[in-house]
Amino acid sequence: MSDQTQQMIDYIKSDVIRRPDIQIDENTPLVSSGLIDSLALVDILMKLEDVTNKRISAGKVQPKDMDTVGLMFATAAKVGKPRK
Amino acid sequence: MPARTDRGNGMSRTHVRTLVEALATAPPERPFVTMWEDEDDVHTLTFGEFTRFACLQAEQLRAHGLGSQDTVVLVMQQGFPLLATFAGAMLLGAVPAILAYPNFKTDPAKYSTGLSGVLANLKAPIVVVQDESTETLLIDHLPRTSGTRIVRSAVLSSGRPPMPDIPPDPDRIAFIQHSAGTTGLQKGVALSHAAVLTQLDHLVAALRITESDSIYSWLPLYHDMGLIACFMLPLAYHLPVVMQSPTNWVAQPGTMLQLLSERRCTLAWVPNFALQFLSRRVRPEDRARFDLSALRALVNCSEPVRAQSIDEFVKTYESCGLRSDAVKSSFAMAENVFAVTQSDVDGTPRRVYVNRQQLLQNRVAVPVAPDAIGSACLVSSGRCLAGQQVRIIDAVGRSLPDGEVGEIAIHTDCLFDGYYGRPDLTAQVLHDGWYWTGDLGLYMDGELYVIGRSKDLIIVAGKNIHPQDVEHIVCQHPAIHDGRAVAFGVHNPDLGTEDIIVAAEVENENQLADRVQIERALRDAIVAELDVAVRSIFLKPPRWIVKSTAGKAARSTTRQKLLDEHPELRRDQPIA
Numbered sequence: 075m076s077d078q079t080q081q082m083i084d085y086i087k088s089d090v091i092r093r094p095d096i097q098i099d100e101n102t103p104l105v106s107s108g109l110i111d112s113l114a115l116v117d118i119l120m121k122l123e124d125v126t127n128k129r130i131s132a133g134k135v136q137p138k139d140m141d142t143v144g145l146m147f148a149t150a151a152k153v154g155k156p157r158k
Numbered sequence: 159m160p161a162r163t164d165r166g167n168g169m170s171r172t173h174v175r176t177l178v179e180a181l182a183t184a185p186p187e188r189p190f191v192t193m194w195e196d197e198d199d200v201h202t203l204t205f206g207e208f209t210r211f212a213c214l215q216a217e218q219l220r221a222h223g224l225g226s227q228d229t230v231v232l233v234m235q236q237g238f239p240l241l242a243t244f245a246g247a248m249l250l251g252a253v254p255a256i257l258a259y260p261n262f263k264t265d266p267a268k269y270s271t272g273l274s275g276v277l278a279n280l281k282a283p284i285v286v287v288q289d290e291s292t293e294t295l296l297i298d299h300l301p302r303t304s305g306t307r308i309v310r311s312a313v314l315s316s317g318r319p320p321m322p323d324i325p326p327d328p329d330r331i332a333f334i335q336h337s338a339g340t341t342g343l344q345k346g347v348a349l350s351h352a353a354v355l356t357q358l359d360h361l362v363a364a365l366r367i368t369e370s371d372s373i374y375s376w377l378p379l380y381h382d383m384g385l386i387a388c389f390m391l392p393l394a395y396h397l398p399v400v401m402q403s404p405t406n407w408v409a410q411p412g413t414m415l416q417l418l419s420e421r422r423c424t425l426a427w428v429p430n431f432a433l434q435f436l437s438r439r440v441r442p443e444d445r446a447r448f449d450l451s452a453l454r455a456l457v458n459c460s461e462p463v464r465a466q467s468i469d470e471f472v473k474t475y476e477s478c479g480l481r482s483d484a485v486k487s488s489f490a491m492a493e494n495v496f497a498v499t500q501s502d503v504d505g506t507p508r509r510v511y512v513n514r515q516q517l518l519q520n521r522v523a524v525p526v527a528p529d530a531i532g533s534a535c536l537v538s539s540g541r542c543l544a545g546q547q548v549r550i551i552d553a554v555g556r557s558l559p560d561g562e563v564g565e566i567a568i569h570t571d572c573l574f575d576g577y578y579g580r581p582d583l584t585a586q587v588l589h590d591g592w593y594w595t596g597d598l599g600l601y602m603d604g605e606l607y608v609i610g611r612s613k614d615l616i617i618v619a620g621k622n623i624h625p626q627d628v629e630h631i632v633c634q635h636p637a638i639h640d641g642r643a644v645a646f647g648v649h650n651p652d653l654g655t656e657d658i659i660v661a662a663e664v665e666n667e668n669q670l671a672d673r674v675q676i677e678r679a680l681r682d683a684i685v686a687e688l689d690v691a692v693r694s695i696f697l698k699p700p701r702w703i704v705k706s707t708a709g710k711a712a713r714s715t716t717r718q719k720l721l722d723e724h725p726e727l728r729r730d731q732p733i734a
Contacts, residue, residue: 106263108681111691112408113619116439132410133196138262
């Protein structure tokens, strides 16, 4: 698991779900499993931008593209643009 | 038939008796709906183009066998085809009803089962979808016994079918909008053209809406705020509206402010949580590009109105030209078409400071100084619109004096007649022409203050969730003792809305060792059926839930017990 992935997982556990003890890996469904609400995706997207140093147009991101940490990085790679 | 005229200071809408006539008389070249996906995907239809698209939908629906007065259910994504199909059905004299579109979290089987319940209640012969995936989902999962056909909406073509020739009848049902509940338990509110137009006339007068106004909306169209204020209002009064879908907005909340700035929109409606969401989830560096000076009324509606949320929003965006009095308040519900009250268009919603203990224990508002110890701030939802009456009543329907807390009952000139096909549910809430809303409030100096719910309803980001629905899902799990689960809402001060908390007893104490798996399964089931995430699930040993004398789980007492055991859940609890 990369540092970036671990950084996202740690953020989601501590700042979004607020349960550091919960078990999450890059394939754990987050939205479809009810662990996080759609409203939290905007925070996660901003964090993903910071972690990847990319600008990600939220208009091109569907909630299903953010359901796991693995999908988040795949989405960033697909639609993200380097920050100026 | 006499012409309708305005009843206040707003613009007048003359010589129309139905929504169909209102659409038919719109200036064809005037912009109507702008649908915004992103900067590269923005499309506007004029009233003429929209009406032509609606006529295409009407022709297609008629070809599918839909007749005048048939009900038709629309399961479509927010966009032009949905709007045009809704209008097209009305052009035919049919009765459309919009249901929430299934998303990737939705369990297809559960959605379809719920949908079949709605179809049976509405006796709808047709469900309209617009894409193959929804069609496949419904065909695969809808119970075979429903007898309903699933058809596709028309695509926008160059055809110019004539407007269907349906005699105008103001008392004909225009459409059905749904009140709270899971898909299967939703209550259909049938509304006549006359009721809708009457409500819109009152709203226009109260907000002094003129031809120079324009509307912005991200609200879903299966909700009264989105359907009435942001679709029927501009349709009937020939105003432009800029729309984006809720999913589009929630991923990028700043786009609302961007569109308000660029399009110079003057009116918008939002639930309370959106104010805090916009204050906290938009990057500060983005604010420099917003110009909110055109926005004259941002109406806070459908959730209890909170002073903190309003203040935070105004403070965050005052440097963007936001007027200090731009945020208004309203008390509205599907059963009344929409609004009952509206705060003064010229100022901010009135506030009173009352003694919190007196309010909670003695159910009476005793005014105190704002900085007094134990003071609570109540924000007014405004005064009654024309044609609306409000009473505060006790448990048996007796009127209470000003300042006393009771259930809000309304009697209006645009009230529904009952829930479609459900006289049993209607009889529970309509009493001698008065609708008992289930909301708690008080009246003071001619203004209504909504305090909370008397029916345990949980409101999450403007979405109504019945605790019974959550509890039912939880109790389906084999490890949970049947009937021993409670769900309730707690205020989330970070979001300005409620979170759902669940407490449930396991059948056997040994099963607590599997709490992680059980909790995960419960979350899965709840989000699949209700499309909402639960904040915390507390699994408890047998006999932990407090039972009522009837042997049922006592929700309020169990809630108190859980809050006592877990004080971290009491994060800045509001009044009620």
